[in-house]
Amino acid sequence: MILFFNPRATRAKNRRYPLSILALAAMIEGREHYAIVDGNEDDNPCASMDRIMRGTRARMLAVTVMPGPQMAAAMPVCKRFKQAYPDVPIVWGGYFPSLYPDVALNAKYVDFVVRGQGEETFVELLAALESKKYAGIRGLSYRDDFGLHVHNPERPMRSPGDFPVMPYHALDPAKYLLPSFLGSRTVVHQASIGCPYQCNFCGVVGFSGSREKMESPERTAQVLGLLHREYGANAVQFYDNNFFMREDHARELADRLTPFKMNWWSEARVDAVLKYSDDTLRKIRESGCVMIFFGVESGSNQKLAEMKKQITAEQSLELAARLREARIVPEYSLIFGDPRDSETDFNETVAFAKKVKRINPSVEIIVQTYVPVPQRTGEMYGNLDNFEFPTTVEEWAADRWFRFAMRKDPELSWLTPELRRKIRGFETVMNARWPTVQDWRLPQWARLMLKGMGSWRYAADAFDNPVELRWMQKMVRLREPRLESL
Numbered sequence: 001m002i003l004f005f006n007p008r009a010t011r012a013k014n015r016r017y018p019l020s021i022l023a024l025a026a027m028i029e030g031r032e033h034y035a036i037v038d039g040n041e042d043d044n045p046c047a048s049m050d051r052i053m054r055g056t057r058a059r060m061l062a063v064t065v066m067p068g069p070q071m072a073a074a075m076p077v078c079k080r081f082k083q084a085y086p087d088v089p090i091v092w093g094g095y096f097p098s099l100y101p102d103v104a105l106n107a108k109y110v111d112f113v114v115r116g117q118g119e120e121t122f123v124e125l126l127a128a129l130e131s132k133k134y135a136g137i138r139g140l141s142y143r144d145d146f147g148l149h150v151h152n153p154e155r156p157m158r159s160p161g162d163f164p165v166m167p168y169h170a171l172d173p174a175k176y177l178l179p180s181f182l183g184s185r186t187v188v189h190q191a192s193i194g195c196p197y198q199c200n201f202c203g204v205v206g207f208s209g210s211r212e213k214m215e216s217p218e219r220t221a222q223v224l225g226l227l228h229r230e231y232g233a234n235a236v237q238f239y240d241n242n243f244f245m246r247e248d249h250a251r252e253l254a255d256r257l258t259p260f261k262m263n264w265w266s267e268a269r270v271d272a273v274l275k276y277s278d279d280t281l282r283k284i285r286e287s288g289c290v291m292i293f294f295g296v297e298s299g300s301n302q303k304l305a306e307m308k309k310q311i312t313a314e315q316s317l318e319l320a321a322r323l324r325e326a327r328i329v330p331e332y333s334l335i336f337g338d339p340r341d342s343e344t345d346f347n348e349t350v351a352f353a354k355k356v357k358r359i360n361p362s363v364e365i366i367v368q369t370y371v372p373v374p375q376r377t378g379e380m381y382g383n384l385d386n387f388e389f390p391t392t393v394e395e396w397a398a399d400r401w402f403r404f405a406m407r408k409d410p411e412l413s414w415l416t417p418e419l420r421r422k423i424r425g426f427e428t429v430m431n432a433r434w435p436t437v438q439d440w441r442l443p444q445w446a447r448l449m450l451k452g453m454g455s456w457r458y459a460a461d462a463f464d465n466p467v468e469l470r471w472m473q474k475m476v477r478l479r480e481p482r483l484e485s486l
Contacts, residue, residue, distance in 0.1 A: 001033040002126070003049065003058035007073035008039035009066060015040045016188045017176045019239065020064040020094055022166035024122050029167050032126075041175050045077055053085060059129065060089055062122065065096040065104075067203075067405040072397040075107070082109035091125065093118040099206045099374055100389065100396075101141040105149050107393045113141040116207060117157050117193055157194055157208060161215030165223055173231045181440040182263040182290060183235025187227045190239040191220045197242075197269070199295075200308050201335065201381040203373040204241045212242060217249060221256035228260050235288075238266040243292075247276050254280075254287035267293040270311045274319045281326040291438075293331040293366075294319070299352025303338060303345070307381050313352065320360040329437060330363045331481060332356060336423045337370040339382035339414040346419060350426060350461065357434070364436055364481040367427040369407045369415070382414075425463035427480075432469045433458040436481035446476040 004025060006018035018038055025034055033056065037048045052058065061081055065074050078090050093114035097104040101113045112134075114121045121139040128134055134142055139155035177185040192215065194208030227233040243266035244250050257264070266289070273292065276284075298304050299313045316332065323330045334353055338345035353365050372380045372387045379385060390396050396405065404410040409420055432454030435447050450472060457466055472478075 001035065001056045001058045002028060003052060003061045004034060004036045005045065005049070005061060005063045005074070005077065006036070006038045006040065007045075007063065007065065007070045007077065009068075009070040009073070010040055012040065013178060015176060015178060016186070016237070017166075017168065017171065018064065019166065019188060019190055020118075021062075022168065022170065023119055023160075023163065024062060024093075025170055026164040026166045027119050027123050028126070029164065034170075036170060038171070039073055039077075046080055049077075049081060050084070057085075058088055060091060060126065061085075062091045062093065064094040065092050066094055067096045067099070067396070068402060069406075070094075071096045071393065071405070072402060075393050075397055078107070078109045089129065091122070093122070095203060095207055096396075097141075099203055101151060102149055103389075103391055103393060103396065105141060105143055106391060110393075111142065115139050115141060115151075116155060116209075119163050120158075121155055154209065157211050157213045159213040159215050160190060160193055161219040165226065168227065168231065177231055177233055179440075180235060180237070181438040182237070182265060183233075185231070185233050186235040186237060187224075187231070187233040188237045188239055189220070189223060189227075191215050192240045192242065192245075195242040196245075197310060198308050198377075199297075200375050200377070200379050201297075201370060201372070202295075206374050206376060208241075209376055212245065214245065214249070217253040217256050220253060221260075224257065224260060224262065228262065233262065235263045236265075238264060240267060242267060242269060242272075244268040244272050244276075247280055250276065251280050251283055254283040254289075257287040258283075261288065263288045263290045265289075265291045265293070267295075270294050270296060270316050270319050274315055274322070278322075278326070281322065281328070285326050285328050289328055291329040291331060291364075292323070294333065296332040296356075297335045298345075298349060299334075299355070300345075300348055317356065317359055320356050320363050324360040324362065330360065331366055332363050333366040333368055335368045335370045336426075337412065337415055337419075339370070339384060339412075342414055342416075342419055346422060346426075350463075353430070361434070362437075364434070364438075365430050366481055367423065367430065369410055369412075369420075369423060371404050371407055371410050371412070421465065422463050425466050428466045428469050428473065429454050429457045429463055431478060431480060432466075432473060435478060438481060439479045442476060442478060446478075450476070450478065 004021045006021050035052045037045045039045050042048050065071050089111040091112040092104050092110050097113040098115045104110050104113045124137045141151045144150050180186040194212040195204045196212045198210050296316045301312050334349050356363050372384045400411050432450040435450050
């Protein structure tokens with residue numbers, strides 16, 4: 001029996017199916033018994049694991065770990081599990097151990113790390129547990145007999161469509177198809193993995209190595225059709241890092257999704273979608289697409305080139321205008337905190353955000369603070385190739401590095417306390433002046449009051465210490481833009 005653990009990563013109301021766990025479970029469905037403990041649903045995962053172990057003892061604990069809250073939640077549970085069941089190997093997979101495999105292996109309770117796409121690596125590791133011959137398993141990291149870290153060669157990526165459909169029946173759908181601004185029963189799906197671009201600030205490159213594999217539109221429609229018919233799903237969040245690649249693929253997918261009448265959200269590239277015809281954008285909107293997230297990052301073409309983003313600020317402005325006509329809401333992520341001139345960068349980025357809003361007021365601005373992540377080439381944006389990351393899981397769980405991983409007011413040597421306050425203040429003012437459409441619970445009176453209170457600060461660039469807006473946002477429980485479960 002295999003025990004799967006999804007550490008807590010979000011609040012209960014934002015809970016969604018743990019796709020990474022279900023993808024592994026699909027690989028052994030019908031061949032080996034398994035149990036899933038989901039920290040987003042279970043308030044006492046340790047007690048649940050003990051109960052399962054008293055019944056049928058597991059021969060492996062497989063854990064999915066994202067940076068931030070999920071990593072912090074995984075640490076005490078795995079430490080306690082190893083103390084109680086020292087002979088059961090613990091395997092970490094997901095973004096955190098893929099980006100920081102040595103850090104994960106420095107935790108003595110972690111026996112193996114699965115890097116990158118994990119389905120085949122997981123199955124091969126299961127088969128090798130008895131013989132303990134791990135050298136030929138691609139994508140696997142582990143400690144050898146001398147305690148040294150071994151990192152096997154990478155595993156070639158495959159399309160999600162090459163693997164079995166996930167066993168959604170293994171979890172209670174009533175706990176996972178929950179309301180969002182998209183619909184009353186929102187489900188999640190990942191139709192591709194990776195991204196073929198090489199932006200030198202992005203963690204996806206470290207995870208997938210500038211590669212992307214997509215499933216066919218037919219397969220996407222098959223899975224969503226199942227969720228629609230069997231479980232009543234009426235909306236979907238696509239977890240793809242880069243959902244739109246080819247126009248012909250997008251048109252076929254739109255045609256196949258239209259009959260389901262499901263609202264949906266995804267991520268995409270500015271330059272890719274900008275190439276689409278007006279007719280294709282119309283089809284995408286008619287298929288249920290409500291909002292698309294774009295990594296715009298900067299209004300400076302020089303900085304975009306340094307980021308290896310391969311887009312221009314003018315393209316982002318043009319796309320904002322076209323999506324206004326297409327009636328699709330764009331989310332534009334903007335990165336603050338250029339290590340070389342953070343103050344100038346702040347002023348330029350604010351000016352660009354305002355320009356975007358003049359062209360298309362419905363654009364939702366996502367404020368991000370730049371934090372470096374390991375790059376396979378070693379060339380991090382901002383000339384930070386020698387940036388020192390924590391070497392232990394415990395350090396990553398500490399408050400400073402937790403906020404770093406979450407990009408929430410991180411302590412960075414190139415960001416003065418004054419500038420950090422200005423970035424937080426700009427985000428507060430922006431969210432008040434332009435409350436997100438995703439906050440479907442926000443009453444109209446609160447929306448109007450926030451807009452009124454935020455207007456003068458927005459117009460005057462008065463971002464320093466907007467205490468009245470923070471108080472109001474807390475009182476009405478205003479949520480930030482971008483789907484919280486992502």
